[in-house]
Amino acid sequence: MILAPVRPGHEAELRRLLASMNDGPGRLNPKNALVPFHRFGMLHVARLLLIDDKTVGDIRVYGMAPRTYPLALTLLGDVDGDGDAFLDELARVAPQGLKTIFGHCEVFTPETDLVAWMKTHSVPSAATYVNWRGRTVQQVREEAALHDALEQHVQSGAPALKGLPPQRIHAALRQRIDADVAAGRLTLSAERPTPLGWTLRNLLHLVGVPLLFLLLSPLLLVAAVVALVPLRRLEKTDPELCDRCDPAVAADLAVIEDHDVSNQFSAMGSLKPGVLRLATTVLALVAIDYAARHVYKRGALARVRTILFARWVFLNDRQRVLFISNYDGSLESYMDDFINKVGFGLNVVFSNGIGYPRTEWLIKKGCGDERKFKEYLRRHQMPTQVWYKAYPGLTAVDLDRNSRIRKGLESSSLTDAEAREWVALL
Numbered sequence: 001m002i003l004a005p006v007r008p009g010h011e012a013e014l015r016r017l018l019a020s021m022n023d024g025p026g027r028l029n030p031k032n033a034l035v036p037f038h039r040f041g042m043l044h045v046a047r048l049l050l051i052d053d054k055t056v057g058d059i060r061v062y063g064m065a066p067r068t069y070p071l072a073l074t075l076l077g078d079v080d081g082d083g084d085a086f087l088d089e090l091a092r093v094a095p096q097g098l099k100t101i102f103g104h105c106e107v108f109t110p111e112t113d114l115v116a117w118m119k120t121h122s123v124p125s126a127a128t129y130v131n132w133r134g135r136t137v138q139q140v141r142e143e144a145a146l147h148d149a150l151e152q153h154v155q156s157g158a159p160a161l162k163g164l165p166p167q168r169i170h171a172a173l174r175q176r177i178d179a180d181v182a183a184g185r186l187t188l189s190a191e192r193p194t195p196l197g198w199t200l201r202n203l204l205h206l207v208g209v210p211l212l213f214l215l216l217s218p219l220l221l222v223a224a225v226v227a228l229v230p231l232r233r234l235e236k237t238d239p240e241l242c243d244r245c246d247p248a249v250a251a252d253l254a255v256i257e258d259h260d261v262s263n264q265f266s267a268m269g270s271l272k273p274g275v276l277r278l279a280t281t282v283l284a285l286v287a288i289d290y291a292a293r294h295v296y297k298r299g300a301l302a303r304v305r306t307i308l309f310a311r312w313v314f315l316n317d318r319q320r321v322l323f324i325s326n327y328d329g330s331l332e333s334y335m336d337d338f339i340n341k342v343g344f345g346l347n348v349v350f351s352n353g354i355g356y357p358r359t360e361w362l363i364k365k366g367c368g369d370e371r372k373f374k375e376y377l378r379r380h381q382m383p384t385q386v387w388y389k390a391y392p393g394l395t396a397v398d399l400d401r402n403s404r405i406r407k408g409l410e411s412s413s414l415t416d417a418e419a420r421e422w423v424a425l426l
Contacts, residue, residue, distance in 0.1 A: 001123045001313060004105035005070040006050070014073065014104040018048055018385040026256030028388050034097030035090075037388040042086060044137055045264075045309055045326045046077040048101070048386035053268040053320070055380055058354045061239040062273050069316060073105055074123075076324060078309040080136045084119065091115045126282075126321075127289035129310040131396050133297040134194070135403070140391050142187055143402035149177060149186055150405065150426055166419035174409055188406065202293070209290050227276055232361065238272065241355025242372035245379055253381055257331060261395050262308065264387040265325045265334070267380040269353040271318070277352045278318060280362070284348045285312050299400050303341040306334065308389075308396055312349070321353065328395040335374055343367045355379070401425055 006014060021032040030038040037046060051072040059066050079086040090098060091114045102108045108117060153176045154161065161169050180186040213220065257263050271277055292301065301307050310325035327334045338346050347366035351359040357373055359366035367373040391399075408414065408422035 001074060001076045001125065001311075002118050002121050003051075003072055003074045003123045003315075004102065004108070004121045005072050007104055007106055010104040011050075011071055014101070015050070015385070017101060017104070018050075021048075021386050026259045026387070028386055030388060034100060035094045036097075037390075039093050040079075040086070040089060042080040042089070042137060043388070044078045044080070044140075044390050046075070046386075046388045047264060047266070047324070047384050049074050049076065049266050049324075049382065049384050051268060051315075051322065052382060053270075053380075055241075055269060055354070058241055059270060059273070061241065061354070064273060067316075067319070069320075073101070074322075076311075078130070078326075080138075083122075087115055087118050087122075090118070123313060123315070125289075125311040126285040126314050127292065127312045129288075129292040129301055129307060130297070131301075131308050132299055132399065132403075133293075134191075135399065136192075137390050138189060139191070140394070140399055140402075142189060143399070143406050144391065144394060145186060146177065146188065146406055146409070147402045147426075149180055150409075153177075154426055165416070166423045167414060167416060169423050170408070170414055170419045177409060205290075206294050209286070227279075228361075231276060231280070234272075234274075234276070235351075235359055235361075238358060239355065240357055240372065241379070242357055242369075242375045243379070244375055250378060253378070253383055256383055256387075260389065260392045262326060262328050262389055262392075263331060263334070264384045265323075265327065265331070266382045266384045267323045267377065268315075268320060268382055269323075269350075269355075269380045270320050271352055272354050281321070281349065281352045282318075284352075288312070288345070288349065299396065301342065302345065304337045305396055305400075306337060326389065328397070332374075335377060339367050339370060339373065353380075 017034070021028060021034055023029045028037070030036065035048075037043065051074055053069065056069060057066045077086060095114060098114060099108075099110065099112075102112075102114075102117070103110070150173055153173055157172070157176075161172060164172070177186065181188060271281060296302060299305060301310075306328040308326040308328070310323070310327075313322040313324070314320070315322055343366070344363040347359045347364070348362050350356050351362060351366050356376055357366050357369045394402075405422070405425050408418070408425070411418075414422060
């Protein structure tokens, strides 16, 4: 994530520039002249977003004067491999386009070292979620091509396959795919080894975080007990700001959604004042990041299977939080998934934001009031100016199915039950 303030007086031209990258609202031209996203083989999803928070005035309900934050531009990408390597590739593939865009940001001139500037303006995430850790863009595309090839073989060879037992169907299709690979019509690359350094860091994180919490548990337990009463007192008195979203704003947001099976979501909000709310948010995001990295790393965040990538980012000395996600389906179904499947987790994090529907003991109520929760989200949502997805038309469920198809195809011997299950995927 790269973040930089926009130069005063440059907003209108920057908005025009970003709009020129699209074929229409919400429809990026991946071959646009500024940043040809289709040329980046390691990039899953990306967006260019103007952070223009319309809710900064909400702090007035606590008797505090709103702070002024400059309009900011952010470029976000979820990539395979090393983030710095991707920045190098960005600068190599689209130097002029990026300089044209970043030229509207402060502290950027034509002579600025592009890579160094991007690294200087990089912002870490407090928590990140990846639907399937280790699945690369190359793997997604190759397995999608495999699925299409198998469907063609099934259709063209239907008479010969009809009536065969599942194991024979599997063997016949495997033979045809082997021929496709040998002829160069299909590529199924071997999985690349995970870098040793990443494996060691991940193992250290896996063991180190719970060990740290264990060592600090006496202090944390005392702090939790001491904080419960004032936290509950705050919950009873915190103002709710869940008025219905302006229809014109909702219409502007809707026009950039549902152009593919997946959508983007960008939202910004300010934390409620006080150390207690900040500490609660920090601990909650540490827990989410740990769970997403080590527990929910194979196709689902708890029971939600529709999220491709998500991240939570602290901004402005941890006074505000930016939430970014890429998900399948409509916004309505996305919000329903959260309410019905992970409502308690949603409450623990978002209830620390100004105006959130009131909770009880952090986990109860809150998003349980569906109307208030959905209006709250819409109030904080920002339009995403440019959004890219490397594999349009494919959902997270599709990616999982295609990987299962490949795994089954590469098995030289399947039981009758396994073969039957494999054939049912086609």
